[in-house]
Amino acid sequence: MNAPVPLPGQHLRTVEQPLADPDRVRAEVDELLSGLAAVDAQIDGETIPHRARVLEQAHDVLVQALATVDKI
Helix, strand or coil, X not given: CCCCCCCCCCXXXXXXXXXXXXXXXXXXXXXXHHHHHHCCCCCCCXXXXXXXXXXXXXXXXXXXXXHHCCCC
């Protein structure tokens, strides 16, 4: 996976790093995943790597959103 490993204290919100907007995160993930639904159901040599890249992008969006949430 390409997601960066968070460093200690990196989860704390800074001025440059605003809180994640749940609606924006949801919209971004929905947009990524909607592309998977549009892909033909037939699986070939390119379909699985494409789906893996899209799922990894959606995962990265979620990881970034979680990194902005202040841990209690």
